[in-house]
Amino acid sequence: MIDNHGRKIHYARISITDRCNLRCKYCMPEEGVTKKECGEILRVEEFVSIAKVLIELGIDKIRLTGGEPLVRKGLLDLTEQIGRLPGLKDFSLTTNGILLPLYAQRLKETGIRRINISMDTLDSEKYREITRGGVLGQVFMGLETALDLGFDQVKLNTVLIKGFNENEIRDFVMMTMDRPIDVRFIELMPFEGQQEFALGKYISGLEVLKCCPELVSEKSDDPSAPAKYYRIPGAKGRVGLIEPMSHLFCDQCNRIRITADGSALPCLHSRREFDLKPVLSDSSALQAAIVEAISAKPMTHRLCEGEFMERDMGKIGG
Ligand code: SAM
Ligand code: SF4
Numbered sequence: 001m002i003d004n005h006g007r008k009i010h011y012a013r014i015s016i017t018d019r020c021n022l023r024c025k026y027c028m029p030e031e032g033v034t035k036k037e038c039g040e041i042l043r044v045e046e047f048v049s050i051a052k053v054l055i056e057l058g059i060d061k062i063r064l065t066g067g068e069p070l071v072r073k074g075l076l077d078l079t080e081q082i083g084r085l086p087g088l089k090d091f092s093l094t095t096n097g098i099l100l101p102l103y104a105q106r107l108k109e110t111g112i113r114r115i116n117i118s119m120d121t122l123d124s125e126k127y128r129e130i131t132r133g134g135v136l137g138q139v140f141m142g143l144e145t146a147l148d149l150g151f152d153q154v155k156l157n158t159v160l161i162k163g164f165n166e167n168e169i170r171d172f173v174m175m176t177m178d179r180p181i182d183v184r185f186i187e188l189m190p191f192e193g194q195q196e197f198a199l200g201k202y203i204s205g206l207e208v209l210k211c212c213p214e215l216v217s218e219k220s221d222d223p224s225a226p227a228k229y230y231r232i233p234g235a236k237g238r239v240g241l242i243e244p245m246s247h248l249f250c251d252q253c254n255r256i257r258i259t260a261d262g263s264a265l266p267c268l269h270s271r272r273e274f275d276l277k278p279v280l281s282d283s284s285a286l287q288a289a290i291v292e293a294i295s296a297k298p299m300t301h302r303l304c305e306g307e308f309m310e311r312d313m314g315k316i317g318g
Helices: 044-056 075-083 100-109 124-131 136-149 166-174 192-198 206-211 283-295
Strands: 011-015 061-065 090-095 114-118 153-160 182-187 228-231 238-242 255-258 263-265
Touching: 011 044, 044 075, 044 255, 044 283, 061 075, 075 090, 075 100, 100 114, 100 136, 114 136, 124 136, 136 153, 153 166, 166 182, 166 206, 206 238, 255 283, 263 283
Parallel strands: 011 061, 011 255, 061 090, 090 114, 114 153, 153 182, 182 238
Antiparallel strands: 228 238, 255 263
16 A cells, blocks of 8 residues: 555554563563553454455565564464465564574464564673563574574664663674674664663664774665665675664655554554554454554654653554
8 A cells, every 4th residue: 555655555563462571671661561451452363354454455564573472372373374364475573582492483384484583782681681580591592593493584683772782782793794694773762651761871873883884885675674784794694773763764664553452553653543443343444444544654753862752662562
Protein backbone atom coordinates (compact mmCIF):
# COMPACT_ATOMS: atom_id res chain seq x y z
CA MET A 1 0.00 0.00 0.00
CA ILE A 2 1.19 3.53 -0.77
CA ASP A 3 0.71 6.02 2.08
CA ASN A 4 -0.33 9.68 1.77
CA HIS A 5 3.29 10.74 1.32
CA GLY A 6 4.01 8.37 -1.57
CA ARG A 7 5.90 5.78 0.50
CA LYS A 8 5.34 2.09 -0.15
CA ILE A 9 4.36 0.46 3.16
CA HIS A 10 5.27 -3.22 3.04
CA TYR A 11 6.84 -3.99 6.42
CA ALA A 12 5.01 -4.77 9.67
CA ARG A 13 6.57 -5.09 13.08
CA ILE A 14 4.27 -7.05 15.35
CA SER A 15 4.81 -7.02 19.10
CA ILE A 16 3.53 -10.37 20.36
CA THR A 17 3.90 -9.72 24.08
CA ASP A 18 4.61 -6.80 26.37
CA ARG A 19 6.32 -9.09 28.91
CA CYS A 20 10.04 -9.65 29.16
CA ASN A 21 12.52 -11.80 31.05
CA LEU A 22 14.90 -8.80 31.34
CA ARG A 23 14.41 -5.23 32.55
CA CYS A 24 16.78 -3.11 30.45
CA LYS A 25 17.08 0.25 32.16
CA TYR A 26 16.40 2.27 28.99
CA CYS A 27 13.34 0.22 28.09
CA MET A 28 11.34 -1.03 31.07
CA PRO A 29 10.70 -0.10 34.66
CA GLU A 30 12.29 -2.32 37.29
CA GLU A 31 8.96 -3.90 38.22
CA GLY A 32 8.22 -4.80 34.57
CA VAL A 33 5.04 -3.94 32.73
CA THR A 34 1.72 -3.44 34.50
CA LYS A 35 0.03 -6.80 34.13
CA LYS A 36 -2.70 -6.61 31.50
CA GLU A 37 -6.07 -8.19 32.13
CA CYS A 38 -6.64 -11.56 30.47
CA GLY A 39 -7.96 -10.76 26.98
CA GLU A 40 -6.11 -7.46 26.59
CA ILE A 41 -3.11 -9.06 24.88
CA LEU A 42 -4.07 -10.62 21.55
CA ARG A 43 -4.38 -14.38 21.17
CA VAL A 44 -2.31 -16.33 18.64
CA GLU A 45 -5.22 -16.62 16.21
CA GLU A 46 -5.86 -12.86 16.46
CA PHE A 47 -2.26 -12.09 15.50
CA VAL A 48 -2.63 -14.51 12.58
CA SER A 49 -5.83 -12.74 11.41
CA ILE A 50 -3.99 -9.40 11.50
CA ALA A 51 -1.01 -10.87 9.64
CA LYS A 52 -3.33 -12.23 6.91
CA VAL A 53 -4.97 -8.84 6.39
CA LEU A 54 -1.60 -7.06 6.43
CA ILE A 55 -0.38 -9.40 3.68
CA GLU A 56 -3.58 -8.77 1.66
CA LEU A 57 -2.71 -5.06 1.90
CA GLY A 58 0.73 -5.63 0.40
CA ILE A 59 2.88 -6.27 3.49
CA ASP A 60 5.50 -8.85 2.50
CA LYS A 61 7.88 -8.46 5.41
CA ILE A 62 6.95 -9.22 9.04
CA ARG A 63 9.16 -8.97 12.12
CA LEU A 64 8.02 -10.33 15.48
CA THR A 65 9.16 -8.37 18.49
CA GLY A 66 8.01 -7.43 21.99
CA GLY A 67 8.63 -7.23 24.98
CA GLU A 68 10.56 -10.43 24.55
CA PRO A 69 8.93 -12.56 21.82
CA LEU A 70 10.52 -15.78 23.07
CA VAL A 71 8.60 -15.63 26.37
CA ARG A 72 5.29 -15.54 24.50
CA LYS A 73 3.09 -18.60 25.10
CA GLY A 74 2.20 -20.20 21.78
CA LEU A 75 5.20 -18.62 20.01
CA LEU A 76 5.95 -21.61 17.76
CA ASP A 77 2.30 -22.08 16.90
CA LEU A 78 2.28 -18.41 15.86
CA THR A 79 5.49 -18.58 13.80
CA GLU A 80 4.26 -21.74 12.13
CA GLN A 81 0.92 -20.18 11.14
CA ILE A 82 2.34 -16.84 10.01
CA GLY A 83 5.35 -18.50 8.36
CA ARG A 84 3.17 -20.39 5.92
CA LEU A 85 0.99 -17.47 4.83
CA PRO A 86 1.30 -17.07 1.05
CA GLY A 87 2.73 -13.71 0.05
CA LEU A 88 5.09 -13.36 3.00
CA LYS A 89 8.63 -13.00 1.64
CA ASP A 90 10.60 -12.07 4.75
CA PHE A 91 9.87 -13.33 8.27
CA SER A 92 12.17 -12.28 11.10
CA LEU A 93 12.37 -11.78 14.84
CA THR A 94 14.10 -9.47 17.34
CA THR A 95 15.10 -11.03 20.67
CA ASN A 96 17.33 -10.47 23.68
CA GLY A 97 18.75 -13.91 22.83
CA ILE A 98 18.45 -15.43 26.32
CA LEU A 99 16.08 -18.22 25.22
CA LEU A 100 17.47 -18.67 21.72
CA PRO A 101 19.40 -21.87 22.46
CA LEU A 102 16.03 -23.38 23.36
CA TYR A 103 13.98 -22.06 20.44
CA ALA A 104 16.28 -21.23 17.52
CA GLN A 105 16.02 -24.57 15.74
CA ARG A 106 12.20 -24.65 15.84
CA LEU A 107 12.00 -20.99 14.86
CA LYS A 108 14.01 -21.74 11.77
CA GLU A 109 11.89 -24.76 10.94
CA THR A 110 8.69 -22.70 11.26
CA GLY A 111 9.87 -20.02 8.83
CA ILE A 112 11.93 -17.39 10.67
CA ARG A 113 14.74 -16.44 8.28
CA ARG A 114 16.52 -13.58 10.05
CA ILE A 115 17.26 -12.86 13.71
CA ASN A 116 18.29 -9.67 15.52
CA ILE A 117 19.83 -10.10 18.96
CA SER A 118 20.21 -7.23 21.42
CA MET A 119 23.44 -6.88 23.39
CA ASP A 120 24.66 -3.58 24.78
CA THR A 121 27.91 -4.67 26.42
CA LEU A 122 30.47 -7.46 26.21
CA ASP A 123 31.09 -7.36 29.95
CA SER A 124 29.04 -9.79 32.07
CA GLU A 125 28.85 -7.52 35.10
CA LYS A 126 27.75 -4.51 33.03
CA TYR A 127 25.22 -6.70 31.22
CA ARG A 128 23.76 -7.80 34.54
CA GLU A 129 23.55 -4.14 35.57
CA ILE A 130 21.92 -2.70 32.40
CA THR A 131 19.42 -5.58 32.07
CA ARG A 132 18.84 -5.77 35.85
CA GLY A 133 19.87 -9.39 36.21
CA GLY A 134 20.58 -10.86 32.74
CA VAL A 135 23.35 -13.40 32.13
CA LEU A 136 25.53 -12.44 29.17
CA GLY A 137 26.80 -16.00 28.61
CA GLN A 138 23.26 -17.06 27.68
CA VAL A 139 23.07 -14.37 24.98
CA PHE A 140 26.40 -15.49 23.54
CA MET A 141 25.09 -19.07 23.46
CA GLY A 142 22.02 -17.74 21.65
CA LEU A 143 24.20 -15.87 19.15
CA GLU A 144 26.40 -18.89 18.46
CA THR A 145 23.32 -21.15 18.10
CA ALA A 146 21.81 -18.75 15.56
CA LEU A 147 25.09 -18.61 13.61
CA ASP A 148 25.49 -22.41 13.68
CA LEU A 149 21.95 -22.94 12.40
CA GLY A 150 22.65 -20.77 9.37
CA PHE A 151 19.84 -18.20 9.52
CA ASP A 152 19.90 -15.99 6.42
CA GLN A 153 21.03 -13.05 8.54
CA VAL A 154 22.04 -12.50 12.16
CA LYS A 155 22.35 -8.96 13.50
CA LEU A 156 23.39 -7.58 16.87
CA ASN A 157 21.61 -4.48 18.17
CA THR A 158 23.62 -2.30 20.54
CA VAL A 159 22.12 0.84 22.07
CA LEU A 160 24.77 3.55 22.47
CA ILE A 161 24.78 4.76 26.09
CA LYS A 162 27.08 7.52 27.31
CA GLY A 163 29.19 6.54 30.30
CA PHE A 164 28.26 2.90 29.79
CA ASN A 165 29.44 1.43 26.52
CA GLU A 166 31.19 4.04 24.40
CA ASN A 167 34.49 2.45 25.48
CA GLU A 168 33.30 -0.85 23.96
CA ILE A 169 32.39 0.48 20.51
CA ARG A 170 35.63 -0.79 19.00
CA ASP A 171 35.26 -4.24 20.57
CA PHE A 172 31.76 -4.55 19.09
CA VAL A 173 33.03 -3.41 15.68
CA MET A 174 35.83 -5.99 15.85
CA MET A 175 33.24 -8.77 16.27
CA THR A 176 32.42 -8.28 12.59
CA MET A 177 35.96 -9.24 11.50
CA ASP A 178 35.52 -12.99 11.69
CA ARG A 179 31.76 -13.40 12.06
CA PRO A 180 29.20 -12.88 9.28
CA ILE A 181 27.10 -10.60 11.47
CA ASP A 182 25.92 -7.03 11.23
CA VAL A 183 26.57 -5.09 14.44
CA ARG A 184 24.16 -2.17 14.54
CA PHE A 185 24.55 0.75 16.91
CA ILE A 186 21.25 2.41 17.82
CA GLU A 187 20.96 5.93 19.21
CA LEU A 188 19.25 5.95 22.60
CA MET A 189 15.66 7.16 22.29
CA PRO A 190 13.99 8.96 25.17
CA PHE A 191 10.89 7.35 26.68
CA GLU A 192 8.88 8.99 29.44
CA GLY A 193 9.07 6.02 31.82
CA GLN A 194 12.86 5.81 31.56
CA GLN A 195 13.70 9.52 31.48
CA GLU A 196 15.67 9.43 34.70
CA PHE A 197 17.97 6.81 33.19
CA ALA A 198 18.14 8.30 29.69
CA LEU A 199 18.83 11.94 30.57
CA GLY A 200 22.34 12.92 29.49
CA LYS A 201 23.16 9.42 28.16
CA TYR A 202 22.60 10.08 24.46
CA ILE A 203 25.57 9.64 22.13
CA SER A 204 25.29 10.24 18.39
CA GLY A 205 26.08 7.44 15.94
CA LEU A 206 28.96 9.63 14.71
CA GLU A 207 30.92 8.51 17.77
CA VAL A 208 31.24 5.07 16.15
CA LEU A 209 32.91 6.56 13.09
CA LYS A 210 35.24 8.60 15.30
CA CYS A 211 36.27 5.46 17.24
CA CYS A 212 36.80 3.44 14.05
CA PRO A 213 38.00 5.78 11.29
CA GLU A 214 38.90 2.77 9.13
CA LEU A 215 35.20 1.98 8.58
CA VAL A 216 34.26 2.33 4.93
CA SER A 217 30.73 3.26 3.89
CA GLU A 218 28.85 0.55 1.93
CA LYS A 219 26.07 0.91 -0.57
CA SER A 220 22.86 -0.32 1.07
CA ASP A 221 21.20 -3.47 -0.30
CA ASP A 222 17.87 -2.06 0.97
CA PRO A 223 17.48 1.73 0.61
CA SER A 224 14.50 1.74 3.02
CA ALA A 225 16.51 0.12 5.85
CA PRO A 226 17.01 2.57 8.73
CA ALA A 227 20.67 1.56 9.17
CA LYS A 228 23.54 3.09 7.23
CA TYR A 229 26.17 0.43 6.68
CA TYR A 230 29.97 0.42 6.92
CA ARG A 231 32.66 -2.26 6.91
CA ILE A 232 36.22 -2.66 8.11
CA PRO A 233 38.07 -3.68 4.93
CA GLY A 234 38.27 -7.49 4.85
CA ALA A 235 35.68 -8.02 7.61
CA LYS A 236 33.06 -10.75 7.21
CA GLY A 237 30.32 -8.62 8.76
CA ARG A 238 29.12 -5.04 8.58
CA VAL A 239 28.63 -2.20 11.04
CA GLY A 240 25.31 -0.34 10.94
CA LEU A 241 24.28 3.00 12.39
CA ILE A 242 20.63 3.59 13.27
CA GLU A 243 20.24 7.26 14.09
CA PRO A 244 16.62 8.12 14.91
CA MET A 245 17.78 11.20 16.83
CA SER A 246 20.49 12.73 14.67
CA HIS A 247 19.48 11.60 11.16
CA LEU A 248 15.87 11.19 10.18
CA PHE A 249 15.07 8.32 7.85
CA CYS A 250 11.33 9.06 7.66
CA ASP A 251 11.31 9.67 3.91
CA GLN A 252 12.26 6.01 3.45
CA CYS A 253 9.83 4.70 6.08
CA ASN A 254 8.06 1.54 4.90
CA ARG A 255 6.58 0.24 8.14
CA ILE A 256 3.58 -0.05 10.37
CA ARG A 257 3.60 -1.36 13.94
CA ILE A 258 1.11 -3.57 15.70
CA THR A 259 1.20 -3.60 19.51
CA ALA A 260 0.63 -6.67 21.65
CA ASP A 261 -2.69 -5.25 22.84
CA GLY A 262 -3.93 -4.87 19.26
CA SER A 263 -3.32 -1.28 18.21
CA ALA A 264 -1.86 -0.20 14.88
CA LEU A 265 0.74 2.56 15.33
CA PRO A 266 1.40 4.71 12.26
CA CYS A 267 4.79 5.84 13.60
CA LEU A 268 7.04 4.85 16.52
CA HIS A 269 7.15 8.46 17.63
CA SER A 270 3.55 9.50 17.17
CA ARG A 271 0.94 9.35 19.91
CA ARG A 272 -1.79 8.21 17.50
CA GLU A 273 -3.02 4.62 17.81
CA PHE A 274 -5.77 2.72 16.00
CA ASP A 275 -7.48 0.06 18.11
CA LEU A 276 -7.95 -3.08 16.00
CA LYS A 277 -9.54 -5.17 18.77
CA PRO A 278 -13.18 -4.24 18.05
CA VAL A 279 -12.82 -5.28 14.38
CA LEU A 280 -10.73 -8.42 14.69
CA SER A 281 -13.52 -10.78 13.73
CA ASP A 282 -14.50 -8.83 10.60
CA SER A 283 -11.72 -8.94 8.02
CA SER A 284 -13.02 -6.08 5.87
CA ALA A 285 -13.44 -3.79 8.90
CA LEU A 286 -9.97 -4.87 10.06
CA GLN A 287 -8.59 -4.03 6.65
CA ALA A 288 -10.27 -0.61 6.75
CA ALA A 289 -8.82 0.12 10.21
CA ILE A 290 -5.30 -0.79 9.09
CA VAL A 291 -5.68 1.34 5.94
CA GLU A 292 -6.74 4.24 8.19
CA ALA A 293 -3.65 3.75 10.37
CA ILE A 294 -1.36 3.68 7.32
CA SER A 295 -3.05 6.82 5.98
CA ALA A 296 -2.28 8.53 9.28
CA LYS A 297 1.47 8.00 8.92
CA PRO A 298 3.11 11.37 9.44
CA MET A 299 5.65 12.64 6.92
CA THR A 300 8.29 12.82 9.62
CA HIS A 301 9.01 12.70 13.33
CA ARG A 302 11.23 15.00 15.29
CA LEU A 303 12.90 13.94 18.48
CA CYS A 304 15.12 16.15 20.52
CA GLU A 305 17.27 15.30 23.48
CA GLY A 306 15.31 16.16 26.61
CA GLU A 307 11.93 15.28 25.02
CA PHE A 308 10.29 11.99 25.95
CA MET A 309 7.94 9.56 24.22
CA GLU A 310 4.91 8.25 26.08
CA ARG A 311 4.72 4.47 25.42
CA ASP A 312 8.12 2.89 26.06
CA MET A 313 9.81 0.53 23.63
CA GLY A 314 8.79 -2.63 25.50
CA LYS A 315 5.15 -1.62 25.04
CA ILE A 316 5.43 -0.35 21.46
CA GLY A 317 7.47 -3.26 20.20
CA GLY A 318 10.95 -2.16 19.21
N1 SAM B 1 13.24 -7.94 23.75
C1 SAM B 1 13.73 -7.89 22.43
C2 SAM B 1 15.11 -7.29 22.36
O1 SAM B 1 15.56 -6.71 23.37
O2 SAM B 1 15.73 -7.37 21.31
C3 SAM B 1 12.81 -7.18 21.45
C4 SAM B 1 12.14 -5.93 21.90
S1 SAM B 1 13.22 -4.56 22.23
C5 SAM B 1 12.06 -3.33 22.71
C6 SAM B 1 13.72 -4.14 20.58
C7 SAM B 1 14.91 -3.24 20.46
O3 SAM B 1 14.57 -1.97 20.97
C8 SAM B 1 16.15 -3.72 21.24
O4 SAM B 1 17.22 -3.82 20.33
C9 SAM B 1 16.37 -2.62 22.23
O5 SAM B 1 17.72 -2.43 22.50
C10 SAM B 1 15.73 -1.42 21.54
N2 SAM B 1 15.36 -0.37 22.49
C11 SAM B 1 14.58 -0.46 23.59
N3 SAM B 1 14.48 0.74 24.21
C12 SAM B 1 15.23 1.61 23.48
C13 SAM B 1 15.54 2.99 23.60
N4 SAM B 1 15.08 3.72 24.62
N5 SAM B 1 16.32 3.56 22.66
C14 SAM B 1 16.82 2.83 21.63
N6 SAM B 1 16.56 1.52 21.45
C15 SAM B 1 15.79 0.90 22.37
FE1 SF4 C 1 13.17 -6.65 27.39
FE2 SF4 C 1 14.08 -6.08 24.96
FE3 SF4 C 1 13.14 -4.13 26.54
FE4 SF4 C 1 15.43 -5.29 27.20
S1 SF4 C 1 15.03 -4.09 25.34
S2 SF4 C 1 13.69 -4.88 28.58
S3 SF4 C 1 15.11 -7.33 26.51
S4 SF4 C 1 11.97 -5.79 25.70
